[in-house]
Amino acid sequence: xxxxxxxxxxxxxxxxxxxxxxxxxxxxxxxxxxxxxxxxxxxxxxxxxxxxxxxxxxxxxxxxxxxxxxxxxxxxxxxxxxxxxxxxxxxxxxxxxxxxxxxxxxxxxxxxxxxxxxxxxxxxxxxxxxx
Numbered sequence: 001x002x003x004x005x006x007x008x009x010x011x012x013x014x015x016x017x018x019x020x021x022x023x024x025x026x027x028x029x030x031x032x033x034x035x036x037x038x039x040x041x042x043x044x045x046x047x048x049x050x051x052x053x054x055x056x057x058x059x060x061x062x063x064x065x066x067x068x069x070x071x072x073x074x075x076x077x078x079x080x081x082x083x084x085x086x087x088x089x090x091x092x093x094x095x096x097x098x099x100x101x102x103x104x105x106x107x108x109x110x111x112x113x114x115x116x117x118x119x120x121x122x123x124x125x126x127x128x129x130x131x
Contacts, residue, residue, distance in 0.1 A: 035117030
């Protein structure tokens with residue numbers, strides 16, 4: 001159930017096999033990362049608390065891919081290959097939803113945050129030290 005300042009947004013993969021909804025404000029901060037994975041796929045992060053995301057269809061159609069430390073769980077639709085969301089190692093208590101996979105009309109970008117994921121270890125340590 002959304003809080004008074006949130007909206008329910010819907011999203012999914014290209015073919016429609018994977019569908020989900022989540023509660024978030026109408027305008028959100030997004031993170032642009034330049035790590036090898038995000039750079040190659042054009043992924044734009046919207047971090048959502050795990051409790052605020054619900055699968056509507058296709059959770060079993062997701063295929064996992066893990067690399068390097070094997071902590072991040074990248075999830076791709078096994079039919080169309082799109083990665084609409086994943087479980088990031090930087091935010092283990094959240095989902096990262098791909099802004100590009102959210103249906104248009106309910107979600108806008110409040111602010112873009114650049115993250116230098118090409119030096120992930122060094123930059124995440126700097127972020128954690130600043131908080």
